Amino acid sequence: MIDPVADPFGLVVVRVAIAFGIGALIGLEREGSESAGTFAGSRTFPLFALLGALVGAFFPAMLPVVLAALAVPLTVAYAGKVWLERDLGLTTLTAALLVVVLGALTTHSERGAVIAIIVAGAVTALLSAKGTIHGFADRVDERERRASVKFVLVVLVVLPVLPDRELDVLFGLNPRFVWLMVVFVTGLSFLAYALSRAVGAERGIALTGVLGGFVSSTATTVSMAERASEAPTLSRMYAFATVVASIVMFPRALVEVAVINRALLPHVAVPLGAMTAFGAVVAAVVYWRATARTGVDSGTEVENPFRLRPALFFGAVFAVVLLVSELANTRLGPSGVYATAFVSGLADVDAITLTLSRLAADGSVSxxxxxxxxxxxxxxxxLVKAGLAWLLGPRRLAILVTAVLGAVSVVGILFAVFV
Structure with missing residues (x-):
């Protein structure tokens, strides 16, 4: 916490200025809000932030009292707003109290100032995305909402009670770590799912491939193959979406490696980065040569990844792959790990990526x-994507997808072996 006596005067001034900037940023956003402009805006919010900063710097013990005292006039003003405008929204009232806290954080410590800046940016983005967020909520039906709520409740209930240690009865697995990986992978997929819902169904083919790849590249490949069978003249465009969905899998794997074992990232980034770059260039060529140059409605309905049964299935797959990989490395060495990786990769990349990242972090494998x-x-x-293209799509789509993804695979092998 800043000591206004011991610390330099300039430091306090800078922190107070940061608080003022935070209040001004959120205040400008609220000023432009149709429902909030008459309640509090570009002048009031900076004052709230300054109040919090000064109290936090010189009277930190009084901050709860100040918040309680400020809540009284804010409640009166809110009641008047409801009476005059018939607007029951609590967003601006909540933002006002939050700005006071953020102002206090700026003068609390250096870490507090950094957190206040980050939170202020996130709050501003959240407030300004009102239309997008409501649009996303409107596109999610009741069944998906119930599935999401159930999944989140299970996560909140199950995760804290799972033992955070290796259990002999589970062959040395750590239950909490396994479930945490389930939550992590599902959450990563849900971010892409939410973005796809926010953008809507009428979106460009490139965005279809990117978002579909982050949620499920396999599901996207199946959908593109089926759509190409219905409209063979658009095979190039659907091949482009299939390739994009497939190469997005590589950056997704890099994100997972970075979270689990950052030390492994430089070793994986070169081959996967080369595969991503090469695939992106070839995909751009495919798109350029496509007969249809405009955006195509993909017809792809990505399912909500917040569903319990697929999550449990992934958890089981991950646990098995973790055990088999460790056993294969002990009994057969690197060749056993590679064989396990290939077989596991046929079904799911996330499981083997998380497994090997963890084993490398533990020192079980190099x-x-x-x-x-x-x-x-x-x-x-x-290679599975190429197989699905042959199985479900027209010949033109299958040849193009196989040629591109085959070349991408060769690039990955060369970089993994010789670099």
């Missing part, structure tokens, strides 16, 4: 073996 295994799993899953 970073080189882990990196190569992740690339092998990614290549195996990429």
């Amino acid at each position: 970073t080189d073996v882990a990196a190569t295994g992740i690339v092998v799993g990614a290549i195996a899953n990429t």
Whole structure:
């Protein structure tokens, strides 16, 4: 906490200025809000932030009292707003109290100032995205909402009660870690799902491939193949979306590696980055040569990843892959890990990526073996996409997808072996 006596005068001034900027930023956003402009705006919010900053710097013990005292006139003003405008929204009232707290954080400590800036940016983005957020909520039906609520409740209830240690009865698995990986992968998919819902069904084919790849590249490939069968003249465009969905899998794997084992990231980034860059260039060429140059309604309905049964299935797959990979490395060495990675990658890349990242972090496998295994799993899953294109799509789509993804796989192998 800043000591106004011991600390330099300039430091206090800078922190107070930061608080003023935070209040002005949120206040400008609220000023432009149709429902909030008459309640509090570009002048009131900076004052709230300054109040919090000064109280936090010189009278920190009084902050709860100040918040309680400020809540009284804010409540009166809110009641008047409801009476005059028939607007029951609590967003601006909540934002006003939050700004006071953010102002106090700026003068609390250096870490507090950084957190206040980050939170202020997030709050401003959240407030300004009102239309997008409401649009997303309107596009989610009741069944999906219930599924999401059930999943979140299960996560909140199950995660804290799971033991955070390796259990002999589970062959040395850590239950909490396994479930945490389920939550992490599902949450990553849900971010892309939410974005796809916010953008809407009428979106460009490139965005379809990117978002579909983050949620489920396999599901996107199946959908594109089926759509190409219905409209063979658009095979190039659907092949483009399939390729994009497949190569997005590589950056997704990099995100997972970065979260689980940052030390492994440089070893994986080169081959997966090369596969991503090469695939993106070839995909751009495919798009340029496509007969249809405008956006196409993909017809892809991405399912909500916040569903309990698929999450439990992934958890089981991840646990099995973790055990098998460790056993294969002990009994067969690197060749056993690569074989496991290939077989696992045929079904799911996330499981083998998280598994090898964890094993490398524990020292059970070397970073080189882990990196190569992740690339092998990614290549195996990429080849599955080509197989699905042949099985479900027209010949033109299958040839194009196989040629591109085959070349991408060769690039991955070369970089994994020789770089």
